[in-house]
Structures are given as structure tokens and as C-alpha cells.
Amino acid sequence: MVRTPHGAVRGRYERGVAVFRGIPYAAPPFGPRRFRPPAPPEPWDGVRDAAAFGPTAPKPPYSDAFAHYLSDPEIPGDDCLNLNVWTPEPAPGARLPVLVFLHGGALTRGSSAIPVYDGRPFARDGVVFVSVNYRLGVEGYGLFPDAPANPGLRDQLAALRWVHESIAAFGGDPGRVTLCGQSAGAISVGALAAAPQAQGLFRRAILQSGAPEASDRAKVRRMVRRMAARLKVPATAEAFAAVDRDLLLRTQADVGRLSSPVLGGPAFGIVTDGDLVPYDPLEALLAGDAAPGADLLLGWTRDEYLLWLVPGGLLERVDRLGPVALAAARARCHCGIGVPRGYRGLYPQAGTAETVGQMVTDRLLRLPLQRLADARPGSSYVYEFAWPSRLPDLGACHALELGFVFDTGEVPEAAKLAGEGAPPDLATTMHRAWVRFAETGDPGWEPWDASHPVRVFGEDEPYTAHGPRDAALALWTADTQAADPVPEASADGQPTRGAELRAVVRRLRRTAMVRRH
Template sequence: MGITREAHTAYLGIPYARAPYPSNAFDTPQPRERFTTCFEATSYGPSPAHPHVGQELFPDPVVAGDEALNLNVYAPSHGDGPFPVIVWLYGGGFFTGSNASPWYDGASFARDGVVFVVPNYRVAAEGFMILDDQVANRALLDITAALAWVRDNIAAFGGDPTNVTLAGQSAGATAALALTGAPAARGLFRRLVVMSAGTPLLTPLERMRQLSADFADQLGIPQTRQAVSATPTARRMELEQAWLPGEVRAPAESVDDRARRAGRDALRWQPTLDGEVVTTTPEEALSGSGAVEALLIGTTTQEWNFILGDLTTAPSTDASLKGMANLGFTADDLDTYLSRLGSRNPGHALAQALSDRTFRRPARRIADTAARARIPTYTYQSAWPVPLFGAAHCADLPFVFDHLDAPQAPELLGPDAPRHMAERMHTALIRFAHGDNPGWSAYTVDERRTMVFDHDSYECTDGLAKTPNNLKKFT
């Protein structure tokens, strides 16, 4: 039983694996017993445990309960199926996030003939900590279990289990890329949508082992599944809170403090190349045949503006130089960026250098790899600037979901958000899920055609390598 609207039915909080809480938070996902009565799927299910994030762009509610490995299904109410399926992986830096955020409501996709699925997956230590059983990447195992549930059950919701697109943004996009190198996930999705995947895409196994040892040591317990499972969740969340990147803690750091820390606070928890769950890197997986049938990949043009904060009050040159040095850049590089951007604000240069190094250039490398392997590849740039932050990380989500009125979205986007851009970005994913091109030319290493979404959307050449002010229409 779900919630039926005019154009769709929402089925919320459906468990796809056994409850991880209270005692199995560090177990691999296990099959859940079949329902013997009608499941009332009318409210969001419990969220995976995660710390509070003080600086958040959009709502990230935490729903209490044990059955955190659940998913939401948004299915068309009309039309002839089977419908293509999109499985959406939320972002949150692998330290936060859940499918209960209203920004991930899939009603618009169901309205337009796609079955939209949003699974929860475990984050932080629960998702990635390596213990005495040597299992890594539990978060990816969760997602794989959700994809298997889709394969086995989505036909009952009108979806086509042979026509699944895996899509994600930020950490979700990084997870989606990691799954191209996961043997257990092979064949569970056909197409891949990668929005704003940050680097590194995979953490070295030895680093993850060291982080895991450090986490256990700071908890004062042995590095065993039994010991960490017996540690109260509240105590673990206190440590997770202390491990958050400085940019998202509350209260917000000053703009100079953020600039000095830029590039220094790498994410701790994330997928790792462990050799069992993940056996190859995304670049290796996409360089051959069989990983995916098509790839849609891109970023916003100014990803890191949000992390640095309101750049209308410029960070000092000294603070910006420190941030540039963290990235291996020099004072000459800062001047070069300022010249290319046509700006006198050193914060603009630092933010763009971070955006290029962490998001845009890696996306270009992935696109090049896939295109060389003859995988139909499409790239984009989301360039419309929101007030204060520009075309920053997450600012494109309300457009992709065609939901400019989502809670907190009007405050972020301001009164002039172009609805026609929402229609274009949303339609691109609908077309792609149907197996069509998203509405623009395929990417090749010769021309590197890229769609630029803005007030006036257009194709340009090599858009992932150019500064935002140099994205010129292809003629």
C-alpha cells in the first residue's frame, strides 16, 4: 500500500534487507524475510545513523528506527509499462544523507514515465570501516543489495528490471562509479549518470585500514566487529561529528579559515579498492566493454563555491595562497586563475582551482576513457549561478528533479530560477533512461562536445576544461 497521487504512486520505506539496528550495524546486508501481511509504505523509513551536519544546503532529516536499509519507489499511475527504472544514490560526502530528504522525491520522474527508486545505504564507519572480518565497502554492498531487490521486485511496480539506470550526485555519483568495478553489481544496471563525483574516486586500502584503526583507537575499543557493534551509537556519532570536514561543521568557519583549510580536509570514509567488493578502478572498468551501455557525466561549473562560503566577502590573498598551496599550486597559478576568470577576488581563483582539481578535470578523464572505449558518452556543465554561491555544488539538484519549490530550494535559488532549465535538465535524464541521447551530441575525444545548462543552454567544446566565463557556444 502506497500513497496515490494524480500521476504517480509513492511507496515509501520498503525494507530491502534485514534491519541493521540495534545489533547488526556492521554486518553485511542480509536478505529480509518475506512479508506475510500487506506492508504500509506510506511514510519514510528509518535513516542510517549519521552525525548532524551544521552547514547543509537542503533538508537532511533523520528518521529513527531499526529498518534503515529501505528504499522508496515512485511509480507512474498511468501509461503502458514496463517503464525504465532510475535508481538514485544520494550524496552527503559518505558521512551523511538519507532517502528521507524531500529533495529526492521522485514524483516528477514517475509523472514522466520512469520508475524512480531511492535506496538508503550506510555511511561513515558503518559503511566503510574495516574490522576483523576484513569486509570493506559495506555501503556498496547495501547498494548492490538494493539493485538486486530492484531486479527481483520492480516489475510489480511497473518497472522494467532489464532497463535500469544507476544515477547519483556527489558521494552518490562516486559510489555509482565505484560499482562499475564491483563484480557483484555487474548486470544490475545498464546506464550510468554521474553528477559531481568528487575525487579521489577510491581510497587506497591501506589508508582505509589506518582510518579504521584510528577510529577504533579513539573509541578506546579493539578493532573488531563485536566491540564496535557494542559501542553505543551516540558515542560513535560523537566521534563521527568530530571527524566531519571543517567546512560543514557548525558554527561555520570564517571565510579565511575555510580558504586556509581548502584541499586539506580529505574525506575519511569512502569506497576503497579492496580487491573483493571492488576489484577494478572506474577508469579500468570503463576502459573495456560490458561495464555500462552509456554514460552521462558532468558537474556544476563552480562546485567548491559552497564549501568556501559567501565569496562576496573575499578571503584574503594570504589565506587563498595557503589554500592554493594545499593543492600544489603557486602564487603564479593564483594570478593565472584570476586572469582567466577576469576577477580580482582571490577566493574566486581558489574556489575555481578546487572545482577544477576535484570535480571537473576528473570528470573529463572519465569521459575520455569511456569515449575511447566506444561507450556512448554525454557530458554537461550546470552553469546557472544561484545568489551568493554561483553555480555551486548541489545547486543543480532542484533542476534535475524539476522541483524548484522543494523545501529550502527557493531560499537557495532565489526568485529568478529559470524553469525552462529545469525542464531541460530533467528531460535529459528521462531521455537517457529510455535509452536515447539526452538531447545533445555525444562526447568524443576529438571535439569533447559538452552541454551547458544556463539561462540559454547550448553546446560548447571541451566544457569541462574551460573556466566558466569561457564556455562559448559551439558553432
């Protein structure tokens, strides 16, 4: 039994580790609290049982194509702002390092209850592990004129404050907190690292396959307006709160079906709000104004894009489309013709899908993460996960590294993405690097400097490569269009090449939707 500021909780010992699941860190975000910032939970009398995972945030299920590879359990209930703690020593005074994990899922799916995210291996190795549920989709990231922006990110901030106030009772050191996230969770970590209100709540940060960014407010608002048009209600929080929750989720899934990291499309995201996110998080971190002195562990997988293309059936179609697909990639990445030509020159054996996928991965992930490492040499560490899945066509795809980081390759849900026969030695090595980073700020290889060291975790023994992505990333630095949107119309109102390219992207998205059905 452990006492928190809101009441006592009773966990369970499981294979030598104390586990507390479903602890509320904020009140249920429904009724009058819907679309509002998180409120403290109501204190409780007696001892609250913490044996089972708490409710997950409302979310639509994955399509059948993605559910074949990704697990996403749904636990009903309104008390979805909860977290879980795994600890080797649930007693004040232990002062162990703490790792807080934010799950991915494009800010619309995922939860802390996914079996791959079991925190026992971290606790087994001396780290207090915390995983967090937060609001998703329109509930967490809808942009309305009558409600504050970013309630899902505010949930994460509330969870961090709970950790700062409560984790000592579980044996953790509130001064040695590492904030870790993958994909959308990593984007959230970047936003919190730059948020003035989160300063002092964590000491280190891990960003896996997600870079700090602020989404275009107009794009997020467009997602909400499209949902409102389908629902035939005003695009306000008050109107959305009156809609049946299941209908809201179905509408969100339908409107967001055309969204893809490769092709873009309407999507939810973290936006600047003049409060929690006053500036673009990446620019704030590059300027050195945010999270000064924080140790960073940053990285990506070799073939991120394959998880985005294979389940939707787009891989072969993109290869067949050839120049049309490259034109769509240019529109998605806002770049000139020199960028795809440069990729063709660097990787002459690559097909169109690989060229497009690596272009988008570099533009959205590797380029901003390497810029962040460049701005913080000596305290940044960079990795690449290159072990290929045993399943056809997936390669070293997005999210594949998670079973290795958590050392949970034995659970069936890990095999859905990795296949059978994932090497346990690689999991041991990678997991130990994350544990060591949480303990000391040093994962076990040289920090980032002018030679650009990248630790590669692949089929052979891990090794350090120097500047393995420099030639491709230099193409973006040289491209004058890469940083600026392609205009939709010229000064006289005539459509430009940018508008034509975006029309190609829209056709590809429609094709993807048909293929999914």
C-alpha cells in the same frame, strides 16, 4: 497493492502517481549484522503499509552553517535499508524505464527522504523512480580488520538486485535501469559501474558532481583509528559495535570536522577490497573492462567549490591568505607550481579562492570525468550547470542542480540553496533531458567526441560549448607532479616541500574548525 519477493506492500496514489515508501530491501544492519554485508529481509505475512518513508541510516546532523543551506531529515529506527518507488503504472507488463537514485552527503549524511528528491516528476513523465537509503559513515565505510570493507556500497548493490528482481511488478523494465547519483552518490555509481558483481544490473549511468575513485585505505583507516583513540577502544568492528550509537556518531562528527573536499582531511570513502571493488573504479572503466556499452551522462556545476567554502566561512580567508592558500591547494592536488600559475594566466581576474576552488574542482571532478568521456566517445554525454543561486556568494555551487534535475523547485528545501525565483523553464528543460536519457540513452545533445561538446545549463537558453574546460584541464596533463603524491621526506629523512605544504593545509583546517564554532 504490489507483491515483492518478501511480501506484499500497499502504497498510495498521490496526484496521479503511485508511491510506495520505506520498502525493506535488506534486513536491519544491527545486532549480529552490524558492520556485516546486507542480509535479505525477513519475509512478512499480510500486506505491509508503504505510506511513509522508512528510517534513515544513523548519521550526525549537519553543522548549523551547512544546515542553513541543506536539508537532511532524520527518521529513527533500525530498519534503515529501505527504498522508495514512484510509478505511473504499478502493474506487471508496463515495461517502463527505471531510474535508481543514490543520494550524496560525503558518505556520512543524506537520505532518500529529502524533499528535493521527490520522484513524482519522473513518474509523471513515464519513468519508474527508485531512491535508496544505505549505511553511512563508520557504519557503512569504516575499515576494520575483523569486518568486510564497503558495507554501504554492498547495501547499494543489494538494492540494485532488489530492483532487478522486483521492479517489473511496479511497471518497470529490469532491462532498462539507469543508475544515477550525485556527489558521493555519483562516486558510488562509478564504483558499481566497475564492480564485477553489479554487471547486468543496470544499462546506463549518470554521475553528477562525483567521479569514480577509490579512497586511500590508509586514510580511511586513520579516520577509524582517530575515532578509536577518542573512544578509548580498539579499532575493531567488534569494539565499535559495543559503543553507544549516539556517542559513535558524535565522535565521528568531531573527528571528521576538519574534512573538506578543498582541504582534504580524514574522511570515509570507498576502498579497493579484492572483492566488490577489486581495482580502482576509474582505471577499470578507462580500460573498458567494466560496464561495456553503458551509456554515460556526466557533469558538474560551474562553481562546485562555493558550497565547500561559503558555509564554513573560508571564502574570504582563502582570498586573504593568497600565496599560502595556493600552496595548500598544490599540496591537496599533488601538483607543481606551473598549475596555479597556469590558472592565474587563464583567469587573471579571479581571486585566490576562485583559483583554488577551480583547481580542486578540476583535479577531483572534471579531469577524471573528462578522461572517462574520452575513453567512451559516442556513448558519453557531458553537461555543466551554470545557473547561479539567488543567494549571496553561492554561484552555481555543488548540489544546486538537483532541484532542476528533479523539477522540485517549488519545495521550500530547494529554495534553501537556490533562493527565491528559480526559473521553472530551466527545470523543465533539464528534467526532460534526464528523462530522455533514462528512456533512450540520449539526453538531447551531441555525444562526446574529439570536439568535446558540453551542454551548458545557465541563465540563458541551454547551449553546447566545445571544449570549454580544455585549456585548464590541459594544465594537469602537462604537469608531471599531478599524478604522483608529494613525498613527505627526502631520502635522507629531511622534510620536503610536500611536508611543508601539508602543514599549511593542516593550519587552514584548524582555522576552518574555529570559524565554524
